[in-house]
Amino acid sequence: MTRNSIDTPVKTPVHAEPRHLPVIVVGGGQAGLSVSYYLKQAGIEHLVLEKHTLTHTWRTQRWDAFCLVTPNWQCALPGHPYRGDDPHGFMRKDEIIAYLDGFIQSVAAPVLEHTAVLSVRPRPQGGYLVTTSRGVFSADQVVVASGGYHTxxxxxxxxxxxxxxxxxxxxxxxxxxxxxxxxxxxxxxxxxxxxxxxxxxxxxxxxxxxxxxxxxxxxxxxxxxxxxxxxxxxxxxxxxxxxxxxxxxxxxxxxxxxxxxxxxxxxxxxxxxxxxxxxxxxxxxxxxxxxxxxxxxxxxxxxxxxxxxxxxxxxxxxxxxxxxxxxxxxxxxxxxxxxxxxxxxxxxxxxxxxxxSIGFRPDFSWLEVPVFNGRGYPGHERGVTAHAGLYFLGLPWLHTWGSGRFSGIARDAEYLAGLIAAYGPDAALAA
Missing domain, CATH: 3.50.50.60 (FAD/NAD(P)-binding domain)
Known part of the structure; x- marks a missing residue:
């Protein structure tokens, strides 16, 4: 399996400027990889930060007999539709992981794995400062693609x-x-x-x-x-x-x-x-x-x-x-x-x-931007928040029923990538 993974630890010297990127994507699941796919197509430099390893949750938080509850034909990640011989069947855990491995390889996202995001906060001059377990970055735009099932x-x-x-x-x-x-x-x-x-x-x-x-x-x-x-x-x-x-x-x-x-x-x-x-x-x-x-x-x-x-x-x-x-x-x-x-x-x-088995709570405590309601859920319209250059992707019903699933994530990711491309770093710095 090929990954465009950046393994060298990032250390920001005291008083040095953080490494700057036009876009940082937080989360290396299907959502983060999907937006990376479209950002690469648009030629937009970006970096995916993943706390564990790519598509970690699918590999570690599913029981042995787990299978999809939606038919295989709904597996429609960008550039990587289901190509098997059982479109109306339901992939089991090992088949899902193989499908995701193929997606990881096809996207070849620029990624830093084993990198926890500790804080994201606005910069006075525009954009965002992203502090991680492997150094500090700055970005004009940030896509939060870490899901909503954390705790x-x-x-x-x-x-x-x-x-x-x-x-x-x-x-x-x-x-x-x-x-x-x-x-x-x-x-x-x-x-x-x-x-x-x-x-x-x-x-x-x-x-x-x-x-x-x-x-x-x-x-x-x-x-x-x-x-x-x-x-x-x-x-x-x-x-x-x-x-x-x-x-x-x-x-x-x-x-x-x-x-x-x-x-x-x-x-x-x-x-x-x-x-x-x-x-x-x-x-x-x-x-x-x-x-x-x-x-x-x-x-x-x-x-x-x-x-x-x-x-x-x-x-x-x-x-x-x-x-x-x-x-x-x-x-x-x-x-x-x-x-x-x-x-x-x-x-x-x-x-x-x-x-x-009574669910999970979201934990966006590291995101120091006032975009949340009283229940800790981000306010947004189709993933676009009130803060310029900050987006969410992969949440349930972010836009449609399939927003948090293999079936609808491509449409949402393509939409946000289009907005990111239109926004541009100059607009971000002027915001």
Missing amino acids: PIVPRMAERLPASIRQIQSADYRNPQDLPDGAVLVVGSGQSGAQIAEDLHLAGRKVVLAVGEAPRCARFYRGRDVVDWLADMKYYDLPVTEHPLREGVRDNTNHYVTGRDGGRDIDLRKFATEGMQLYGVLEDYRDGQLHFAPNLRQSLDDADATYNRINASIDKFIAERGIEAPPASIYTPVWTPESERTTLDPRAAGISTIIW
């Missing part, structure tokens, strides 16, 4: 749980065999939590799942992958400014579904009929008991309502265009909780492991 969320109640229970975050889960014998409590039923619960369930482990408010969708409906239908319906081209929720859609939890074994629904009710124990949202641990909200029935009903609503929108599309397709259907529950169980003694239940 795993673990509630403070975790501190009070028995020391005998092993606790890990979803990013650290690898496979059922790595966990101690005993039951496993998975907290959170978003995309990762639901798939990890399934992975454990298929391995024959006793699973207790604290179900959240995540919606779900069908894998296949009326003869096609739901993703194919939604693509034809132009859902993936819908900008956030035209979405009914507007910017509120950025707070939505992803629908749970899987591409495992060729793709299928994840039906938590079916798992319950097979022995998985379902509870509502985990709220607390006290007096030796786990305490859950009495909202399991509502969460399951709401998830199914979303499932049926998406399918109904496909029905309408088919009817309006006179498309020949298998008949419509409505999901009906295969299991309903008889009552809401609100407490559980983890020792009596034999729980040996808790997997926290």
Whole structure:
């Protein structure tokens, strides 16, 4: 694998001017590499700074059986579309890494790996000062492409749980065999939590799942992958400014579904009929008991309502265009909780492991530019902030549904690269 990597440590002598670049890109994942692709095409000098190694997260924060939940044809990184023989399949972890390795090689980005960005702040004369673990740089423009999933969320109640229970975050889960014998409590039923619960369930482990408010969708409906239908319906081209929720859609939890074994629904009710124990949202641990909200029935009903609503929108599309397709259907529950169980003694239940799968918080504490709202999320319009020459790329719903995915990052990166080229260093210094 060829990388245009700069390995010599950068040391800025006292009183020396920092090394200057027209553009610095923070983050060497698919977002940073995508904008590098277009900057290279435009002949714009730049440098990608990566705290670890390129596409590090894909290699280190995915479980062994991980696979894409969107079909392979949606892998459309710039200049590097999916070229395999299974466009409607779902790449597994090793195939995803091979795909990314090919992208890294094709882009050949100028990159400094193992370089942590410690601060980015405006310079009085214009542009930005970028302090890193390997020296100080200045830049006319900065693209923040480090994603929005930085700090795993673990509630403070975790501190009070028995020391005998092993606790890990979803990013650290690898496979059922790595966990101690005993039951496993998975907290959170978003995309990762639901798939990890399934992975454990298929391995024959006793699973207790604290179900959240995540919606779900069908894998296949009326003869096609739901993703194919939604693509034809132009859902993936819908900008956030035209979405009914507007910017509120950025707070939505992803629908749970899987591409495992060729793709299928994840039906938590079916798992319950097979022995998985379902509870509502985990709220607390006290007096030796786990305490859950009495909202399991509502969460399951709401998830199914979303499932049926998406399918109904496909029905309408088919009817309006006179498309020949298998008949419509409505999901009906295969299991309903008889009552809401609100407490559980983890020792009596034999729980040996808790997997926290309740998401991540963004951490942009190193970015010393006032562009954030009260929840630490950057204010921007299609990645462009109110501060001249500062951009974000790769965030969920930055512009469309695919902004944080392989499917839509190219469009966003090309757009920002065009603005960067039009802006120019002279304009930056005059700002």
